[in-house]
Amino acid sequence: MKKNSLNGNRYGFQLTIKELLANSKLTAGNQEIVYRDKMRYTYSDLFERINRLGSALAGLGVKRGDTVAVFDYDSNRYLESFFAIPMMGAVLFTVNWRLSPDQIEYTMNHAEADVILINTDFLPLLSSIRGKLKFVKKVVIFSDSDQAPKTDAAYDAEYEELLAAASPDFEFPDLDENTKATTFYTTGTTGLPKGVYFSHRQIVLHTMSVCIGVSGHDTPLRFSTSDVYMPITPMFHVHAWGFPFIATMMGVKQVYPGKYEPEMLVKLIAREKVTFSHCVPTILQMIVVSPIAKQLDLSAWKVIIGGARLAKGIAVAAINLGISVMTGYGMSETCPVISVSNLKPYMKNFDNEQKSDIAIKTGMPIALVDVRIADGDGNFQPNDGKTTGEIVVRAPWFTKGYHKDPEKTEDLWRGGWLHTGDVGYMDQDGYIQITDRLKDVIKTGGEWVSSLDLENAVSMHNAIQEAAAIGVPDSKWGERPMLLVVLKPEFRNDGITSEVLKSHMKSCAEQGAIPRYAIPDQYIIADDIPKTSVGKVDKKRLRALYTGAI
Structure with missing residues (x-):
């Protein structure tokens, strides 16, 4: 189809990541995106930078089906990569830079990464494995400094210079919604990391359903366009739980903290008036015991906790500081969100003790997620709040399997349901409660x-x-x-x-x-x-x- 015309063949509307930008392009052009104390720009600038990144990567030879690996902290550059890379038809590979060098080498070769975008902090890591990477052709560096990095590592371009020289008018192709969009590797607790992958359609459906789950309930935790969003979850970890896609679709002000440093996190929360975040319990615990936290008004801050069970002691401490907390549940294989522990309308006036009891529940399934409790023989158990079994799930955005691993894929999806490996129960109100991991x-x-x-x-x-x-x-x-x-x-x-x-x-x-x-x-x-x-x-x-x- 020609640009800016109605000529051409009928185009069956596809659920692609490109479409997540349509609304915010119309409504949020002047909204802000902030990166630490380094950069501040508007959504209009974001859209132009996404176009420039697409143009720049195409100039480096990236084509449909290629895999682009990103090593970075939570940044505006990562946000731009979340969109530009899959919108080209390439695959975004969010690399867990906390893995050992041997594990990173394995995942890079297993994913067949063609191009690397990397923060200069990780160049020593790259140098240690560069000679063992079988498929990498180009390396682009991210730098927070105005000075050229002091490194012996070979690279092909610096990110900002590359964008400045690229066209702002790059036209992203119309893709089939089942085109592979992202991949990353689960760390697990046994064996080598396992690669999971998601299509455009899966990411769009997950984005819409989670948006309903966190925005469609009239509770103190509701996520709205008036919020200020800051992730405190690594963007390499399951797309930062999908929230950068949600926030961008909604046109919300976004703040990216870069490397996690307690003083910077607290400074950004206060300066930018951050109201919505997500993190693991250890981060929340670190903040609530910090002396600085007691000096701040955190009554507007809403936090989703995931990755591990939220202990009641931490929940009570957070709520006593005025922080609204709820638990989200999911896993890498589920993109990740399965459920969130929203308060029901009649719970609004609960005291802090009662609210903490709800906050630590695993939550209610979000739209389009089917959750059952199964015994060892695969028989479904009643939702009576006491009968436990393995939590098995289905939804249209769960990974279809593990990359190049049909045996583990078959085990994951045995009986047509994704097996979480979590033991728990569901009560009559629809709240899930995990009681443990099967192996724990x-x-x-x-x-x-x-x-x-x-x-x-x-x-x-x-x-x-x-x-x-x-x-x-x-x-x-x-x-x-x-x-x-x-x-x-x-x-x-x-x-x-x-x-x-x-x-x-x-x-x-x-x-x-x-x-x-x-x-x-x-x-x-x-x-x-x-x-x-x-x-x-x-x-x-x-x-x-x-x-x-x-």
């Missing part, structure tokens, strides 16, 4: 103990900053629970001992929060708890450290 359930004397319930119970002690529960071998019971905790700084010389913690857990059992047989026998007070590359507690490593098991 502690099996003691024929009973199953939820490690998450133990972590939640101990987090209610005032001295606890974070906690992790694992099962350790026991000759009599098979396994027994062990609790590892990190104390808040002000309690580290305050006489908190294993006996104090066990007394607290006994009290929780007496109140019915946990069964008596679940009270841990061992308590370890640690300086820190190891995390995975995406901020989750690394229980595989904990089991190896404390039990010799994996």
Whole structure:
């Protein structure tokens, strides 16, 4: 079809990422996008920069089906890449730069990445594996400095110079909605990283459904065009949970913090009046215990928590600071959002304790997601708030499988449902509650103990900053629970001992929060708890450290 004409063949409207920009082009041209204290521009500038990036990449030889790998912090450049690369018909590969060099080398070769866009901070990493990358032809660098980077690493262009020389009038092609748009790799806990992938259609459907899930409920957590959005989740991690697509479609002011530095995060929240974010529990915990947080008015800040269960102690602390919190649930394979813990209208006037009980639930399925609870034989269980089983799900945007791995794909989708590996139940109000990961359930004397319930119970002690529960071998019971905790700084010389913690857990059992047989026998007070590359507690490593098991 010719540009600016009605001539040509009929075009069956396709659900492509390009269409997510249509509304904000009409309504949000003067809205702002901010990158740290480095850059501030409008949506009109964004659209031009997306065009220039498409033109520049085409000039480097990128064509339909090629894979472009991005190594960066949360930035405006990443946002531009979220759109320009898939809109060309190429595949956006968001690289988890927290993986080991060997793992990154594996994912780059497995994905057959052709071009790299990379922050200069990661050039030493690239240099260490560059000779082993089999498919890379071009490297473009991102730099926050006006000076040329001091590096021996070879590169072909600098991003801003490349955009300045490119055409602002690049015309993105009309694509089939089933064209592959993005790929990235799950870290998992066993074996090599697994590649998942999503089409344009899947990303658009996920964007629309999550938008309904967070914007269509009249609650304090509602996301609207008057909000100011700042991700505190790496953009390499499942498209930053899809929110850059949602925010851009809505025309919301966006703030990108770059490298996560507590002072910069707090500064941006205050200066730019940030009202909507998402992060893992460890980031929220870091903020709520920060002395700076107590000096700020955070009553307008709404935060979605995902990646791990939100402990009630953290939820209560956040709500007491005026922060509105809710849990989101999903996984890399689901693009990622499956559910969000919206308050129902009658819950608006709940007190903070009641709101925290809702906030820590896994949530209600968003539109177009079918969730069931299945037993070990694949039989669906009642939604009675007590019968547990594996959470199995279906939706039109879930990955069709793992890249080049039909065996694991078949296991993921056995029986026609995506198997999450999470154990939980659903109540009559439609709220899901995860009780544990299948592999993290502690099996003691024929009973199953939820490690998450133990972590939640101990987090209610005032001295606890974070906690992790694992099962350790026991000759009599098979396994027994062990609790590892990190104390808040002000309690580290305050006489908190294993006996104090066990007394607290006994009290929780007496109140019915946990069964008596679940009270841990061992308590370890640690300086820190190891995390995975995406901020989750690394229980595989904990089991190896404390039990010799994996």
